[in-house]
Amino acid sequence: MDMLMFELDKNAKEPLYEQLYEAIKRGIIDGSIPVEKKLPSKRKLADFLMLSQTTIELAYGQLLAEGYIVSKPRIGFFVEDIASLPYIDKPVLVPETKPTAPRYDIDFSPGRIDTASFPFSTWRRYAKDAIDEQQQSLLLAGSAQGEYALREEIASYLYQSRGVHCRPEQIVIGSGTEQLIPMILQILGDYNVYALENPGYQMTHHIIEQYGQRSLPIRIDADGLDVSELEMSDANIVYVTPSHQFPTGAILSAPRRAQLLQWASHQGNRYIIEDDYDSEFRYIGKPIPSLQSMDHQQKVIYLSTFSKSLMPSLRIAYFVLPEKLMPRYHALFTYYTCTVPRFEQHILMQFMRDGHFSKHLNRMRKIYRKKLEKLTAVITNYEAVNISGEQAGMHIALTVTHPQNAQQLSKQAKDAHIRISPLSQYLLKDDARYAQHLLLGFGGIDEEKISQAITTLFELWQLKKGANT
Structure with missing residues (x-):
């Protein structure tokens, strides 16, 4: 039979022959060493495990004495059928059940996105260019905030499409909003009270709870977040999806936007987290400007992702911090490494730089x-x-x-x-x-x-x- 693979600790107090005896016994009891299987010869097992033949002989002798194995002269040692032994407490093997995902027709x-319309050939070309000896630098760790060239492209795109005013130095790239939101929570510090849209993203609520922060639900109506209810609460930070509220689809009206920015400006510790998750796709009227583009008090943290615009599996999201919060970011995350592989960032940068992202949108x-x-x-x-x-x-x-x-x-x-x-x-x-x-x-x-x-x-x-x- 195949050699027996066991972890034996030569520095343990228990003798090696006892460790080997216990390991083989467990294998026989749980069935991983089947009945009637021939054990390796003492010499072969000693060579394989780099032990003395005396150690193997002592282990086999103990197993033989207790009835776990039987010796057949001039043939070798075989595993005995132990089912009839009254003192063997065999474990009850519960069949492994793997949860099956529901099937949806x-x-x-x-x-979900339209995967059939993804520009595979263009993306493949940039991926091939990235995996090249001329891109050896991409094998090394990059900036904690993400590739600077990609942040330049994002900053340019945000200004042209959403009116967001920012420098590449204000952008932080990460692998999804669920990885970036905890960073934002740490930047904003402890003892905050977060106002969340109701209904809204459950993930945000769970993350805030995990970090020991308080959260309050604020109702949604046809004009988006009810800012009057927010003003009556003791929340100092609000998480909103103003361009297309999730899940109701409501759009935060212009008066509510002004009211919300006014609320944030009244106290120094008030901030707005603007999640602009699918603003690229608007079908009626002109694009709604982002809250960040209307903010003159550095109160809006802008958050977005490429999950809707490109693909969920890309796992690239980003946030834009107000200038006054950048020192706090650097103090906390100077030694962090960006969670998005540099190759993926490089591919996306080229895809955006050459105009393919805009064409795709x-x-x-x-x-x-x-x-x-x-x-x-x-x-x-x-x-x-x-x-x-x-x-x-x-x-x-x-x-x-x-x-x-x-x-x-x-x-x-x-x-x-x-x-x-x-x-x-x-x-x-x-x-x-x-x-x-x-x-x-x-x-x-x-x-x-x-x-x-x-x-x-x-x-x-x-x-x-x-x-x-």
Whole structure:
């Protein structure tokens, strides 16, 4: 048989033959050394484990005396069937069960993108150029804030597309918002009270709790965050998604934006964390300017990601710090290493520098707009469904008039292998207004399959079409 692999400690107080005896015995009891298998000869096992044959002989002798193995003259030692031995307490082997992910034939998850439209050939070319002997420097550790050349491209893009005023020195790159938010929390310090949109990102709430900070839910309405409720709270930091609120899709109105910036300016320890996660995709009217572009008091920390605009697996996000917070950042994170590999940063930098990122966004904006138009055209045929949040992004909110609530409808869809989430799962505090609301993402569904996907879902719920359809 194959040699027996055991970890023996030559410095332990227990003799080596006892360690070997215990190891072989455990293997026989748990079945990893099967019944009737021949053990290696004393000489071969001694050579393999670099032990004396006396050590092997003592271990085998003890196993033989206790009935774990049997000796067959001139043949060797074999594992005995120990099932009949009354003093053997064999472990009960529980079959390993691996959790299986649910199978979805139709997936309305808001996190999905149109993967078929990704510019693979262009990205492949830049990846090939990066993996080259001329790029040997990329093998070394880079800046803690991320590649300077990439930060230059991001700063230029943000100014042109979102009106964000910043220098590359204010940008910090990291592997996803869940890695960057803890950094922001540390920069802002302890004993803060965070106001969070309700409903909103559950991940942000969990991270704040993990860091021992207080958080308060603030209601959302058609104009976005209710700043009046924020003003009545004792929160000094607010986390908002003003350009396309997640998950309702509401857009923070101009008066609310001014009110929010005014709130932040009243106290020195007040800040706004602006998460601009999918601002690239707006379909109605002109792009909404970022809060950071309206901020003259250095109160806004701008946060965004390439997950929606390029791909979730790229794991590149970034934040822009106000100048006055940069000393605090350097004091805390001078010795940190950027969590995004330099090769990926270099590829993205070249992709942006040569104009491919802007071209890709323009193309995807048209693709998602067509999907949204087809989606709304089908949904408006049904009398019991209303749409909101369709001005931007890659998801909409549905309000369904139905005997069942949104959670029950979601469960019914899941049983039919259709994925759609109730908005209530994003609530930090119960709010009856969302009992019939569901979140429907359309980014990852093929345009030609949208009509059938919606029809299948609504027929499952037994929704009726209107009289004019």
